[in-house]
Every structure is written in structure tokens, then in C-alpha cells.
Amino acid sequence: VREALSSTDSRQERRIEDLLRDHRNRERTEAKVLTSDVERRCEENARTWISHAEEKARVMASRAEEQARVLASRAEEMAQASMCRAELAQSAAKTAEEQAQALVIRVEEVARSSASLAELAQSAAKNAEEQARFSVQRAEILAGKVEEEARVSAVNAEFLASRAEEQAQALASQADATAGRAEAGSSALLDT
Known part of the structure; x- marks a missing residue:
């Protein structure tokens, strides 16, 4: 009877151990599945x-590049307009x-054709001559004004180009910072 009871107890203990081992194995398997799912979702x-x-x-860089192109084109147009004005002033001076x-x-010719009109011709x-001098002076003044406008336009164009470059650099820096924050956030999620 004692041997039978001892044998029964041993079988029950083994059965309990088997159940505990199966339970631990299931818990490990479930933990692995859960961990794998969490890692997959994090990734x-x-x-x-x-x-x-x-x-x-990419969008911010594209916008910065487009703004730089627009500003550069505007500066180039202003410079071309100034050059056209200078050419017109030179042409007006030459015509005068x-x-x-x-x-x-x-x-x-009138003076040579009539000696009696010598005094009138001289006058x-x-x-x-006075009109010619006045016309030349006006042409020179106009050319000076146009040259000053061209210089101011060139300075403005250079300033616009500099601003476009600064804006492009600022937008590129913002884009880099955004990418860095995203990478840091993804790293934090992966660590979690």
C-alpha cells in the first residue's frame, strides 16, 4: 500500500512538474510573441x-530652392532693366x-549761302551751340541718373540674392533638424 501511495505521489508530482513546465513554456512563447510584435510595431x-x-x-528644401530661384530671377530682371535704361540714356545722349x-x-551752310545773313547765321x-551744350548736359545728367539707378539696382539684386541664400540655408537647417528629431524619436521608440 505504501509503495502504491508513493508511486501515486511520484506520478502526481511529475504531472505537476510537467504542468508547471508547460505553463512556463507557454509564458515564454507568449512573451516572445508579444516582444516580437512590439518590436515590429516600433520599427x-x-x-x-x-x-x-x-x-x-525634401519639401522644405524644394521650397527653399524655388524661392532662391525666384529671387535670383527677380534680381537678374532688375539688373537687365537697369542695363536697358543705361543703354537708352546713352542712345538719347548720342542722338542729342x-x-x-x-x-x-x-x-x-545757311551762313555760307548768304553773306547778308552772316550775323543771323552767327546768332x-x-x-x-548753346542748345547742343544744353542737350549734352541733359544727356549727361540723365546718364548719371540711370547709372546711379543701375548701381542701386545691382546692390538690391545682390542683397536679394544674399537673402535668398540665407533663407535657403535656414530652411535646409530646419529640414536637417526635423530629420534629426525624427531619427531621435525613432531611436527612442526602438529603445523602449
Whole structure:
């Protein structure tokens, strides 16, 4: 009877040990599955964050580049407009000088054709010379104004180009910072 009871107790103990071992194995398996699922979700979230950060950085860089192009194009247009004004001023000065020379030549021809109109011719020549001098002075003043406008426009264009470069650098820095924060967040999730 004692041997039978002892044998029964041994079987029960082994059965209990088997049950405990099976329970521990199930817990380990469930823990592994849960850990694997958490790691997978963390990796997916990290990839999503990184993808969003990279996309945002690309968009910001593209905007910065577009703004830089627009500002550079505007500066170039202003410079070209200033050059056109300078060319127009030079052309006006040249035309005024040619007209003055033509007027002087015409007066001289009239003076040669009639000796009786010598005094009138001299007066006309004097007036023509004064008009020519006045026209040249006006052309020089206009050329100076246009040259000053061209210089100011060039300075403004350089300032706009500098601002465009600074804005592009600032946006690029923001994009880098955003990508860095996203990477740090993904690393924190992976660590968790």
C-alpha cells in the first residue's frame, strides 16, 4: 500500500512538474510573441516617422530652392532693366549730340549761302551751340541718373540674392533638424 501511495505521489508530482513546465513554456512563447510584435510595431512607427521627416525635409528644401530661384530671377530682371535704361540714356545722349551737330552744320551752310545773313547765321550758330551744350548736359545728367539707378539696382539684386541664400540655408537647417528629431524619436521608440 505504501509503495502504491508513493508511486501515486511520484506520478502526481511529475504531472505537476510537467504542468508547471508547460505553463512556463507557454509564458515564454507568449512573451516572445508579444516582444516580437512590439518590436515590429516600433520599427514600423520609426520607419513611418523617418519617412515623414524625410518627405518634409525634401519639401522644405524644394521650397527653399524655388524661392532662391525666384529671387535670383527677380534680381537678374532688375539688373537687365537697369542695363536697358543705361543703354537708352546713352542712345538719347548720342542722338542729342548728332542733332546738335546736324543743326550746327545746317546753320553753317545757311551762313555760307548768304553773306547778308552772316550775323543771323552767327546768332543761330551760337544758339545751336548753346542748345547742343544744353542737350549734352541733359544727356549727361540723365546718364548719371540711370547709372546711379543701375548701381542701386545691382546692390538690391545682390542683397536679394544674399537673402535668398540665407533663407535657403535656414530652411535646409530646419529640414536637417526635423530629420534629426525624427531619427531621435525613432531611436527612442526602438529603445523602449
